[in-house]
Amino acid sequence: xxxxxxxxxxxxxxxxxxxxxxxxxxxxxxxxxxxxxxxxxxxxxxxxxxxxxxxxxxxxxxxxxxxxxxxxxxxxxxxxxxxxxxxxxxxxxxxxxxxxxxxxxxxxxxxxxxxxxxxxxxxxxxxxxxxxxxxxxxxxxxxxxxxxxxxx
Numbered sequence: 001x002x003x004x005x006x007x008x009x010x011x012x013x014x015x016x017x018x019x020x021x022x023x024x025x026x027x028x029x030x031x032x033x034x035x036x037x038x039x040x041x042x043x044x045x046x047x048x049x050x051x052x053x054x055x056x057x058x059x060x061x062x063x064x065x066x067x068x069x070x071x072x073x074x075x076x077x078x079x080x081x082x083x084x085x086x087x088x089x090x091x092x093x094x095x096x097x098x099x100x101x102x103x104x105x106x107x108x109x110x111x112x113x114x115x116x117x118x119x120x121x122x123x124x125x126x127x128x129x130x131x132x133x134x135x136x137x138x139x140x141x142x143x144x145x146x147x148x149x150x151x152x
Contacts, residue, residue, distance in 0.1 A: 031052030031053065031054050032052070032053050032054055032055075033052060033053040033144060034050040034051070034052050034053075035047060035050055035051040035052065035053065035058060035144070035146060036050045037145075038051065038060075038064075038126075038146045038147070038148065039145065039146070039147035039148070040068065040070040040071065040147070040148045040149075040150070041070055041148070041149060041150055041151050042149075043070060045064075045068055045070065047060070047061070047064060049061055049119070049121060051064070051123075051126065051146075052123075054113070055113065057112055057113035057125050057126075057127070058125070058126040058127065058139075058146060059113065059115075059116070059123035059124065059125060059126065060123060060124060060126045060129075061121050061122070061123055062075055062077075062084050062086070062115075062121075062122045062123065062124050063075065063121075065086055065088065065124075065129065070150075071088060071133070072088060073086050073087060073088035073133075074086075074087040074088065075087075077122070081096065082096060082097040082098070083095065083096045083097070084096075084097075084115065084122055084124065086124075086129060086133075088133050089133045089134055089150075091104065091105055091132060091133055091134075092104075092105055092106075093129055093132055093133075095111075095115045095124055095129075096115065097114070097115050097116060097117055097122070098114050098115070098116070099114055099115075100112070100113070100114045102128070104132045109128075109132070111125055111128045112125065112127075112128070113125040113128075126146070126148075130148050133150075134150060135148045135149060135150045136148065136149045136150075136152055
């Protein structure tokens, strides 16, 4: 009897710490458009998995920043804080899942879109990150193409 009461109490207490939506994962999320490639300094780079557009913002998988030689970023993930750090071109950008504020070289900066986890991958806002790394981002609405120029 005592063991059953203890188990019931533990089950009740564990329910108190459940906070719906805490994970900030985009479960009911549906991208508007997929982007399969991006031009960086004139070179076409395939994206796998693809980037996507949601609410007018292009979101790229964070690993795109690391594996792409044109960008060459070092990316670190802190699972406990749900934070990704991008070190590149003498800049450090820290983004937290679900938050529209980032740290860029130690300064707080507002973003239009929050980083998110979708299909077990972390996605970050391309324009924000590229601009803070010194790139110019262009969107061609007719061809639905993105280009980033770091050499201007």
